[in-house]
Amino acid sequence: MIRLEHIHKVYEDGFRALEDINLEFTEGQINVLIGPSGCGKTTTMKLINRLINPTKGKVYINGEDISKINPVSLRRRIGYVIQHVGLFPHMTIFNNVAVVPKLLKWEPRRIERRVNELLDLVGLDPETYRDRYPSELSGGQQQRIGVIRALAAEPSIILMDEPFSALDPISREQLQDELISLQENIQKTIVFVTHDMDEALKIADRIILMKAGKVIQEGSPEKILRHPANDFVKDFIGKKRLKQSEKVPAVDEVMIENPVTAYPTRGLAQSISLMERRRVDSLIVVDKQKKLKGYAPIFNILEKYTEEEQTLADVMKPFEHVVEQGTPVTVALDLMSTHQLPYVPVVRSQQDHTFVGVVTRGSMVRLMADVYPGQGNEGV
């Protein structure tokens, strides 16, 4: 486990890069440091392998104060993937991956085995690729090598500094997916720096949001989305993402509150003319106390139309599915789609059956239109 305690970093020119940072990076998880540029996220990461030393404060790895460890031997125990790939262009792929094992003076046969194993891990055939130079590989392949170079000496901690930011969107997505599935097997403590919120939300087990040298909020992606600490966090996450994750609205918010209803005592001819006027194909039947009784589709009414003494009470059918007030719309949507219902009535409670409104397919469409605002004039 990595722990930062009361870290301050002031550069020679007086720039206060970090102010009183207290953090723990959880073991075996992907910890993402995110924030706008200049927020101190990279500086924070570089404290861990002592590429940067704090002005004040201490960093502990597994309880050990790292200022007492020789930086060179410390770095050999920590994997490091950098922003601009950072492969050594004059070394073959084999030598690039083997850099740290060689520095640690592993046996040649062990290095050989390890490199082949790692190349297989990221789907690059060792026979084909080991003797090539980095310039002969695509950007995505190069960064795969960058990642396995960090894994080579089996460190328990891996630092990744915006590793995928220079890649094209497709390779970036691919490498993110690969990293997630890789992490399931290797379970390393990963500290990942990015400025891309989508990337953070996708890969992070924990997100640490920073601004101007301070930690603004930390927690699971879920927690940050649902409970952003302040306006800065909201802005940084972006309105669109927040809206998507907001609680699913209740049926109350989308239902139609005054649909066409009729009393059970209403005659059939009366009902037909009501339906004509309101342009509906079925009536919701409620009694004088607004208790929901059932519904009368137009075909049922027409069937008995000739029998003058019949009323709606005789032709209506009871509802098989109703929802209570406060039910999430997803439940109503689910009912409608599994039972092919044109609408679902909403009642105050299942016991007293007081009718309050209906959720129709149309109201769902309006809700979707609110959540996903149109993209200008593109829609046809």
Add this chain to the structure above:
Amino acid sequence: MSFMVDLLAYMVNHWDLLLKLAIEHVLMVFFGLISALVVGVILGVISARYDRLAPVILSIANVIQIIPSLALLAILMLYFGLGFYTVTVGLFLYSLMPIIRNTYVGLNEVDEHISEAGRGVGMTAFQLLTKVQLPLALPFMMAGLRVAAVIAVGVATIAPFIGGDGLGREIFNGINMRNEIRIYAGAIPSAALAIIADFTLGRLENRLKNRTES
């Protein structure tokens, strides 16, 4: 036309002498360059590492370069006497500047991110220099060596003025004896040496460049 025949006849008849002079010429250049390479690379590394020393080292090397070759050799003669070694020292001084400057530039050209990757994986400063930075600066250093070699081959022709030998000896004798053929017999091979040095080092430089390009 008869002149060409005479020149060729002279060169064929005196091939053993010309070969001996050419070898001497090459040796002077070689020793001068090798010592300049050792010292120049060290000074170049120092300049690249310590920003404050860089202008001092580079200016001194520049000043040495500016002194006319004949004057430099004459001054050296006052301290080292006549002969082969004085010439070698002169060539050494002349070769320093291109090598220092190109080592310095080459090291500064190494992508900072690559150096940081080296530090980040746990290389010591010395390992970073020898395993990453110098190999990457090598094409630049080769370009410096190439320039130095061409200059040195040329400067070495004035060696006879301070008691050295080499192909300059033929040119020098030719001038004294007003013998055109002997002047050419010295000048053509030394020009050829310069071209050969330029060509072979140039090819080496390109090979290194292709390999290290990222």
